[in-house]
Amino acid sequence: MASWENCMSELAAVCLIGDELALSFGDGTELYLLLPMLRRACPCAQCQGEPDAMGRVRRPNVEYGRGAFVLNKFEKVGGYGLQLFWGDGHGTGIYSFTYLQKLAAIA
């Protein structure tokens, strides 16, 4: 996936349309991602778990409270990703553009 990332041009716009986040890039690529799917895919250690000493990742049981699927705001992180801040106060997940592209492909 590294080559894809290298080819990725700058993020041009991010729009919230209903319950979808729409991203468009300078090269004309567009991604549409549903907020509940994005939240469930939050890449932070709290949501996805961290590998233990044996390298096994145990996925924590994440509870989604009120506002969990409401996007409060987002911030660009460097030139490679987006940090999403959710209505329940959760905001530690940084979604790289590569990861977002993968999510859009499987959605």
Ligand SMILES: [Zn+2]
């Ligand atoms: Zn998270």
